[in-house]
Amino acid sequence: MATASDSTTSAIVTILGAGAWGTALAGLAQARGHQVRLWSRRGELSLEAALDKTDLVLSAISMKGVPETIERLQSLSFPTSAILVSATKGLDPATRWTPAQIWQAAFPDHSVVVLSGPNLSDEIRRGLPAATVAASHQLAAAQRVQTIFSSDRFRVYTNTDPLGTELGGTLKNVIAIAAGVCDGLQLGTNARSALITRALAELIRIGTHLGGNPETFFGLSGLGDLLATCTSALSRNYQVGYALAQGQPLSQILQKLQGTAEGVNTTNVLIDLASREAIPVPVSHQVYLLLNGKITAQQAVEALMERDLKPENKE
Numbered sequence: 212m213a214t215a216s217d218s219t220t221s222a223i224v225t226i227l228g229a230g231a232w233g234t235a236l237a238g239l240a241q242a243r244g245h246q247v248r249l250w251s252r253r254g255e256l257s258l259e260a261a262l263d264k265t266d267l268v269l270s271a272i273s274m275k276g277v278p279e280t281i282e283r284l285q286s287l288s289f290p291t292s293a294i295l296v297s298a299t300k301g302l303d304p305a306t307r308w309t310p311a312q313i314w315q316a317a318f319p320d321h322s323v324v325v326l327s328g329p330n331l332s333d334e335i336r337r338g339l340p341a342a343t344v345a346a347s348h349q350l351a352a353a354q355r356v357q358t359i360f361s362s363d364r365f366r367v368y369t370n371t372d373p374l375g376t377e378l379g380g381t382l383k384n385v386i387a388i389a390a391g392v393c394d395g396l397q398l399g400t401n402a403r404s405a406l407i408t409r410a411l412a413e414l415i416r417i418g419t420h421l422g423g424n425p426e427t428f429f430g431l432s433g434l435g436d437l438l439a440t441c442t443s444a445l446s447r448n449y450q451v452g453y454a455l456a457q458g459q460p461l462s463q464i465l466q467k468l469q470g471t472a473e474g475v476n477t478t479n480v481l482i483d484l485a486s487r488e489a490i491p492v493p494v495s496h497q498v499y500l501l502l503n504g505k506i507t508a509q510q511a512v513e514a515l516m517e518r519d520l521k522p523e524n525k526e
């Protein structure tokens with residue numbers, strides 16, 4: 212059995228996206244002795260050169276750039292043996308697919324792995340300990356990603372439920388906005404704990420409806436990431452919620468925000484999906500109304516508190 216500190220053969224690791232997460236992941240791979248190529252659409256390194264003889268292509272591109280980047284890769288040639296890793300947490304508005312589903316459809320001959328967990332990039336860049344999940348239907352590919360990125364400060368677990376792993380990381384961003392609202396309104400610890408717990412039930416309801424394994428949502432990529440982003444001011448999604456509670460307009464919040472808050476787009480896609488498929492998502496629905504300027508933060512709280520009384524284990 213391999214341990215985190217075991218040496219591993221040096222791999223060529225191509226990271227797409229030099230934002231907060233791409234840069235942090237590049238640092239982790241570099242510290243493990245791999246040959247890292249960090250590509251950004253604004254950088255000097257061409258995509259062709261970044262892909263040459265690569266062993267692994269990891270995308271940390273925000274959701275809006277994923278389809279366009281995939282299109283660029285499709286016009287280039289790179290080894291079929293290269294593992295594709297998606298670290299994006301979003302949903303595509305056009306297809307309502309997850310990023311890994313888009314990668315797999317575009318590159319059916321490649322192994323696709325999802326990398327997701329409670330991974331606030333700022334803490335990882337500072338060398339604080341963290342754990343994550345590498346999930347794939349091809350276990351050997353997930354294990355390769357595990358060996359490439361694992362270290363004494365970044366513990367990677369494997370999982371064979373890529374969809375559940377990806378949906379946990381994606382859907383919790385909506386709830387992180389709600390948690391930011393809760394804290395921004397100073398509603399207290401009881402309220403935030405109730406919110407996170409009820410939201411977990413909601414996340415599992417949607418995630419399993421879409422094909423994720425229920426167990427996955429209680430792991431690092433589900434509950435773990437939900438806790439990280441709902442309790443940390445480092446989370447951009449949490450920051451959006453917090454600022455909304457102060458009455459700031461969304462456009463102004465996003466303009467000032469450092470980096471991407473995927474939860475904003477994910478909420479819109481999720482509500483579209485949930486209404487088409489009649490999945491009850493009360494918390495996400497209030498986030499949707501708030502983001503779209505239909506209610507105030509205070510009204511969202513009132514709407515959640517005034518819902519019909521029911522047993523805990525019913526929707």
Ligand SMILES: NC(=O)C1=CN([C@@H]2O[C@H](COP(=O)(O)OP(=O)(O)OC[C@H]3O[C@@H](n4cnc5c(N)ncnc54)[C@H](OP(=O)(O)O)[C@@H]3O)[C@@H](O)[C@H]2O)C=CC1
Binds near residue numbers: 298
């Ligand atoms: N930061 C974090 O803590 C974590 C983030 N994630 C996820 O990783 C993804 C990226 O997040 P993060 O790095 O924080 O966000 P940033 O905003 O810091 O970076 C986004 C990256 O995506 C690139 N990008 C956006 N649109 C395009 C496009 N059309 N073509 C090519 N590149 C594009 C940006 O390039 P450019 O700079 O040129 O605009 C940039 O490199 C998100 O889905 C996020 O949810 C997951 C785990 C942790």
Ligand SMILES: O=C(CO)COP(=O)(O)O
Binds near residue numbers: 329332436439445472
């Ligand atoms: O996904 C993340 C941590 O796991 C990052 O969260 P934010 O995108 O809200 O900053």
